[in-house]
């Protein structure tokens with residue numbers, strides 16, 4: 001018999017003893033969730049604007065997700081890719097029918113999906129008679145994952161440090177600066193990879209001209225344009241895919257996070273010839289596209305697409321940004337450098353070294369959970385079902401924290 005921990009403090013004490021210390025955690029042991037609310041082991045209630053780092057798109061314990069899990073428990077959880085399973089086909093069909101893409105390749109995490117994109121780009125070049133092409137241009141300040149290839153693809157020294165020698169084949173351009181991309185293009189480049197909105201890099205939307213310019217550069221050279229929508233896909237920006245705001249169609253696009261409502265699943269959507277590049281024996285995964293994760297993704301997409309969730313993210317996100325300007329910028333003009341975002345990924349860049357004091361005070365004084373990214377950007381990535389009232393509560397908490405800090 002396992003002797004269960006009884007309090008928040010007990011979980012934390014044992015966590016600090018037994019868990020590998022590669023994360024800095026807030027002193028909350030998450031016990032359960034309900035919509036946009038979470039409860040710790042002691043029964044304290046918090047408003048969750050971290051949302052599992054953009055994973056809990058439908059919030060916690062959505063009834064359709066609960067129902068789906070119950071059904072899965074009584075049917076089949078795993079069967080391997082030697083066989084078909086209906087949820088995998090349904091999810092692929094839904095993604096294709098609601099995008100510019102033709103095929104869907106599954107993975108288990110964002111990093112793994114991006115690994116798939118990188119491999120796909122290299123093989124595409126070889127298939128097209130360019131064995132010399134292997135370099136992927138990515139952007140400074142980007143984030144693409146923690147595996148060796150994807151941490152190298154990530155344009156941040158802090159993510160590379162300690163892991164040299166890194167894999168070869170990555171160059172870093174300035175985000176939103178087409179000229180800097182052009183300067184890196186040569187006969188060795190096989191693809192350009194970017195997030196349409198940088199998430200970890202401080203909630204920075206790309207400009208339309210930048211993404212359009214990348215599309216043209218890729219078309220001119222027959223190299224692939226690959227988007228990383230691990231964080232900003234799956235409805236987050238108020239459209240199923242973030243690039244649908246821009247009218248720019250990539251050759252491939254990764255997604256993960258909110259796709260499975262908490263169960264690991266990721267995908268690479270592809271079109272044109274890129275939709276046929278990875279042939280049997282070149283890429284795959286034991287777990288990817290399994291019936292459990294795909295059934296959850298099927299339900300997630302069904303709710304998002306057919307129950308107004310994506311529209312709600314667009315509407316409420318816009319309201320949220322409006323209130324940030326009206327209240328926070330007005331009350332703390334010197335502390336706030338810029339407010340930016342799209343749908344329900346929003347950030348406040350501060351004229352301060354770090355946003356962590358605001359994060360800590362929101363938690364301690366208002367039971368509101370937010371996070372700080374890229375040093376001094378407060379990031380808000382709540383469930384997409386969040387309402388205007390809940391946004392007001394967060395504005396109030398941030399306002400109170402900044403006032404207390406004398407900002």
Ligand SMILES: Cc1ncc(COP(=O)(O)O)c(C=O)c1O
Nearest residue numbers: 109110111143144145199230231
């Ligand atoms: C844009 C982007 N790409 C890739 C990743 C890596 O995803 P995962 O942690 O699922 O490997 C993340 C994670 O935050 C991300 O935001």
